[in-house]
Amino acid sequence: MKDSDFQLDVVAVRLVKDSPIYSSVKISDPKSAIKAMGEVLKDLDREVLGIINLKADDTPINCHIASVGSLDASLAEPREMLKAAILSNAANMIMIHNHPSGDIMPSEPDIRITDRMAKVCSLIGIPLLDHVIVGGDNTRYFSFQEKGMVRYMSMLEYETDMEKIQLGRVAERSGGDGQEVYGRGTSDGKRR
Numbered sequence: 001m002k003d004s005d006f007q008l009d010v011v012a013v014r015l016v017k018d019s020p021i022y023s024s025v026k027i028s029d030p031k032s033a034i035k036a037m038g039e040v041l042k043d044l045d046r047e048v049l050g051i052i053n054l055k056a057d058d059t060p061i062n063c064h065i066a067s068v069g070s071l072d073a074s075l076a077e078p079r080e081m082l083k084a085a086i087l088s089n090a091a092n093m094i095m096i097h098n099h100p101s102g103d104i105m106p107s108e109p110d111i112r113i114t115d116r117m118a119k120v121c122s123l124i125g126i127p128l129l130d131h132v133i134v135g136g137d138n139t140r141y142f143s144f145q146e147k148g149m150v151r152y153m154s155m156l157e158y159e160t161d162m163e164k165i166q167l168g169r170v171a172e173r174s175g176g177d178g179q180e181v182y183g184r185g186t187s188d189g190k191r192r
Contacts, residue, residue, distance in 0.1 A: 026059050027060055030130060030143035033094050033130065034132060034138050036063070037063060038134050039138070041098040041134055042098065042137060044100060045100055046070055046074075046100060047100065048065060048068050048069070049065070049066050049067040049096075051064045051081050051084065051085060051095055052094040053090035053093055054091060055092075056091040058092065061090055064081070064084035064085070076113060078120045082126070090126050091126065092127050092128075093121065093126055093128055093129065094128070094130045095113075095114065095117060095131040095132070096133075096134065097133060097134075101135065102136035102140075104133050104135040104142040105142060106133055106144070110133065114128075114131045129145060130145035
């Protein structure tokens with residue numbers, strides 16, 4: 001392959017604002033998060049997960065609807081939940097979603113995604129302050145923060161031994177033509 005044969009598309013990602021429906025009141029607790037988003041979520045017939053992106057003083061920048069699910073489930077991945085936060089230069093974020101059934105207790109997937117997001121947010125430096133679940137008429141809610149289940153880890157430990165770093169993809173030199181071959185890495189550095 002000649003260098004002139006190589007082509008890589010250049011892409012751009014931009015934040016586009018929709019019409020505002022949220023308050024500029026500071027969000028300092030679950031009740032203020034519900035005040036900002038609860039009216040939008042309370043009458044929906046399916047689970048919707050939103051991310052409220054906040055400035056350093058907890059004033060909302062915007063809200064991003066990261067997932068619209070079914071009657072009893074909402075599928076979301078950290079990459080979708082973080083897009084708007086990064087593009088908005090958010091200092092903090094809050095997850096909020098509804099349970100149309102009115103049962104505010106978190107499901108196993110709710111707990112799993114909260115833990116995952118708290119860890120990912122710690123790594124990228126946009127703390128997850130809370131995950132609030134609202135049900136029915138917004139008079140009842142479940143706050144992971146109030147239950148002591150969301151903690152921002154200010155002291156992350158990073159690996160200093162290059163041999164212990166495990167990447168999702170590992171490049172190896174092939175024997176024949178000298179080109180790199182990529183594959184899923186294993187703990188011993190060999191391709192699967």
